[in-house]
Amino acid sequence: MDCAASAPVVGERLAKKMGMWKRAKKVNLKQGDGTNLSGGNFMVNTMIQIFQDKGFIGKFFLDAEVLDIGNKDLILGLSWLVENGFMVDTESRCLRNVNTGMVIKCSVR
Numbered sequence: 662m663d664c665a666a667s668a669p670v671v672g673e674r675l676a677k678k679m680g681m682w683k684r685a686k687k688v689n690l691k692q693g694d695g696t697n698l699s700g701g702n703f704m705v706n707t708m709i710q711i712f713q714d715k716g717f718i719g720k721f722f723l724d725a726e727v728l729d730i731g732n733k734d735l736i737l738g739l740s741w742l743v744e745n746g747f748m749v750d751t752e753s754r755c756l757r758n759v760n761t762g763m764v765i766k767c768s769v770r
Contacts, residue, residue, distance in 0.1 A: 671730075673728075709723045
């Protein structure tokens, strides 16, 4: 999760598996520090399913930009979390969905 991300971002490798859509016009995207991100030609529109050790816990719609984000597969920004009813519980190190009560454990790397 990147709380400064203005939109969700999917890495190119995962986007190929999800199915990408070519934009009619390339968009220029910048990081929070002002540096440019390569990409802006493709996006994904799909549903993601969330699993934890006990199995399936939920599914959500995802519209995301396809960018070169290194070895990461997906970056969910704060805007996506808010739109989907999540809040960040830093003390318990988890995401909580205020609509469904779903709890997603977070790990620190």
